[in-house]
Amino acid sequence: VTAGDEEAVRAANAAFYAAFEARDLAAMERVWDTSDAAVCTHPGWATLRGWAEVRESWRVLFANEQRLQFIITNEHVAGHGPVAWVTCDENLIDGAATGTVSCVNVFVRDPSGPWRVVMHHGGPVLQSR
Amino acid sequence: VTAGDEEAVRAANAAFYAAFEARDLAAMERVWDTSDAAVCTHPGWATLRGWAEVRESWRVLFANEQRLQFIITNEHVAGHGPVAWVTCDENLIDGAATGTVSCVNVFVRDPSGPWRVVMHHGGPVLQSR
Numbered sequence: 001v002t003a004g005d006e007e008a009v010r011a012a013n014a015a016f017y018a019a020f021e022a023r024d025l026a027a028m029e030r031v032w033d034t035s036d037a038a039v040c041t042h043p044g045w046a047t048l049r050g051w052a053e054v055r056e057s058w059r060v061l062f063a064n065e066q067r068l069q070f071i072i073t074n075e076h077v078a079g080h081g082p083v084a085w086v087t088c089d090e091n092l093i094d095g096a097a098t099g100t101v102s103c104v105n106v107f108v109r110d111p112s113g114p115w116r117v118v119m120h121h122g123g124p125v126l127q128s129r
Numbered sequence: 130v131t132a133g134d135e136e137a138v139r140a141a142n143a144a145f146y147a148a149f150e151a152r153d154l155a156a157m158e159r160v161w162d163t164s165d166a167a168v169c170t171h172p173g174w175a176t177l178r179g180w181a182e183v184r185e186s187w188r189v190l191f192a193n194e195q196r197l198q199f200i201i202t203n204e205h206v207a208g209h210g211p212v213a214w215v216t217c218d219e220n221l222i223d224g225a226a227t228g229t230v231s232c233v234n235v236f237v238r239d240p241s242g243p244w245r246v247v248m249h250h251g252g253p254v255l256q257s258r
Contacts, residue, residue: 037207039205039207039216039233041216041231041233041252043252043255044252044253044254044255045231045254045255046218046229046231046254047203047216047218047231049205049216074176076168076178078166078168078247078248079212080210080211080212080237081209081210081211081212082209082210083208083209083210083212085214085235085248087168087170087176087178087248087250089175089176100175102170102174102175102176102250104168104170104233104235104248104250106214106233106235108209118207119207119214119216119233121216121231121233121250121252122252123170123172123173123250123251123252123253124173124252124253124255125173125174125175126172126173126174126253
């Protein structure tokens with residue numbers, strides 16, 4: 001990825017987590033590729049495919065779950081041309097509890113400019129190394 | 130992805146799981162991008178970065194674990210240019226036990242032709258929908 005693309009992808013990744021933390025479904029919809037190509041695997045869940053299914057999962061999560069705080073660490077960006085993938089750790093603070101979710105987000109650059117999430121996979125870190 | 134690329138990516142994904150099932154480290158090394166770009170998250174593990182770390186994890190897994198059988202389902206290929214990502218379910222049979230791991234594999238087409246795994250993330254499916 002070029003330096004400019006990397007900066008734009010980091011901004012898109014930050015916008016994704018800002019929407020997540022704010023439980024803002026409209027903001028989440030703006031950062032996603034809202035086509036049938038959207039794929040999302042929440043920690044421990046089966047994979048969801050297509051924006052309708054993915055959107056519904058965010059709606060349910062935002063309606064039901066406690067407010068989470070995210071601290072993103074170990075963010076790495078890689079890519080070629082209009083595709084980039086970010087790997088990072090979501091360090092979650094939920095009241096007194098904490099946990100880590102290891103995560104990969106694939107972004108595609110829309111021909112109109114913005115990078116959009118097309119694939120999100122979060123997996124629970126269950127063991128230390 | 131073009132039909133030809135999709136076919137080649139499916140073949141590369143199958144070669145990855147064949148190497149995994151055969152516990153064949155040399156074959157695994159042939160299907161991976163063996164550079165610092167390699168990233169791997171095994172189910173429940175923290176993310177490993179760079180081929181040296183990733184290779185060591187396969188060595189340990191192949192030395193210690195029981196033989197696993199894989200049945201890959203829900204395989205979907207997407208991509209643009211030299212990048213493709215495969216999402217699929219690894220249905221594991223380990224003796225009498227079974228389990229599902231939801232998975233995303235990112236492939237990059239080497240200028241010399243082959244598609245190589247640059248990112249593998251497997252997450253345990255812990256709950257039904």
